[in-house]
Amino acid sequence: xxxxxxxxxxxxxxxxxxxxxxxxxxxxxxxxxxxxxxxxxxxxxxxxxxxxxxxxxxxxxxxxxxxxxxxxxxxxxxxxxxxxxxxxxxxxxxxxxxxxxxxxxxxxxxxxxxxxxxxxxxxxxxxxxxxxxxxxxxxxxxxxxxxxxxxxxxxxxxxxxxxxxxxxxxxxxxxxxxxxxxxxxxxxxxxxxxxxxxxxxxxxxxxxxxxxxxxxxxxxxxxxxxxxxxxxxxxxxxxxxxxxxxxxxxxxxxxxxxxxxxxxxxxxxxxxxxxxxxxxxxxxxxxxxxxxxxxxxxxxxxxxxxxxxxxxxxxxxxxxxxxxxxxxxxxxxxxxxxxxxxxxxxxxxxxxxxx
Ligand code: MRU
Numbered sequence: 001x002x003x004x005x006x007x008x009x010x011x012x013x014x015x016x017x018x019x020x021x022x023x024x025x026x027x028x029x030x031x032x033x034x035x036x037x038x039x040x041x042x043x044x045x046x047x048x049x050x051x052x053x054x055x056x057x058x059x060x061x062x063x064x065x066x067x068x069x070x071x072x073x074x075x076x077x078x079x080x081x082x083x084x085x086x087x088x089x090x091x092x093x094x095x096x097x098x099x100x101x102x103x104x105x106x107x108x109x110x111x112x113x114x115x116x117x118x119x120x121x122x123x124x125x126x127x128x129x130x131x132x133x134x135x136x137x138x139x140x141x142x143x144x145x146x147x148x149x150x151x152x153x154x155x156x157x158x159x160x161x162x163x164x165x166x167x168x169x170x171x172x173x174x175x176x177x178x179x180x181x182x183x184x185x186x187x188x189x190x191x192x193x194x195x196x197x198x199x200x201x202x203x204x205x206x207x208x209x210x211x212x213x214x215x216x217x218x219x220x221x222x223x224x225x226x227x228x229x230x231x232x233x234x235x236x237x238x239x240x241x242x243x244x245x246x247x248x249x250x251x252x253x254x255x256x257x258x259x260x261x262x263x264x265x266x267x268x269x270x271x272x273x274x275x276x277x278x279x280x281x282x283x284x285x286x287x288x289x290x291x292x293x294x295x296x297x298x299x300x301x302x303x304x305x306x307x308x309x310x311x312x313x314x315x316x317x318x319x320x321x322x323x324x325x326x327x328x329x330x331x332x333x334x335x336x337x338x339x340x341x342x343x344x345x346x347x348x349x350x351x352x353x354x355x
Pocket of ligand 1: 045046047048091155156157158159162163167168169195233234235236246247248312
């Protein structure tokens, strides 16, 4: 399976997703702030993967000489945690993972630096291990929803590059394909960052899953021709009422799917749920640099100085979502009931994030 991130005690290795699919190149981070820079620059991206990277980055931080030299280890950890939390605002898995690392830190602190180092390493690896299991469970729950010989449409990248395992939506597609249910996957190129064209198409090609790449603007016409049976994509944050923040373009797809009567599913772990946000209106939406729109592979494609709006995510209203595939099963409307119920039952505390 493709790996997006690796841990060793001396370093965190990040597969540089900015180079894909041209080159497979690893970045070696030896300091916590280098991992934070990788997240901010999107060398590693995708909600669960960002959480895993942040956790490993904090475990690495505790191993830096600066942690030993710090007057207060607690202050040092608070500073590197804040730096990590400031990297990207929308995916709640980031603050969820940092929250778990903070709890592990606090429990180990009275036993000194070596205990803190061991506890943080253990917790980061446990977050990654749980994510792998979660991906597999989402795959199993979601695969049963996909009709035979389905033509499935997906958006952005939700696979091994976006998680520590087989993915969220892509885990569902992978498992359904293994069960012989997927005829074809339509991959939205996902302007402007092209996670679909660069990353999802690469992952599907490695798995030998039949695919066809489309520009985002082609999805509606494809649905109108009756050529899409099922839409499944991921989430960066899910509010308590089931509104979903995900990659820009998701909302538009949901409108098109609703219009054409195509089932529209979101696959996400419970760590992506933020029950502190009553609705999607409270979810912070990241805005990214203008050059992601005005340039393509470093070449200008728009007049210099043109005004740009570049939100990286949008919010899909819960009414447009047929079901939310999680590790504990498929949640159905009314989400204001099924989401908090699932969160409470699982003991998942992501809803208590501070972002
Ligand atoms: O900006 P990105 O590439 O980090 O955005 C990723 C997405 O929007 C994914 O769809 C989402 O994180 C779910 S992936 C498991």
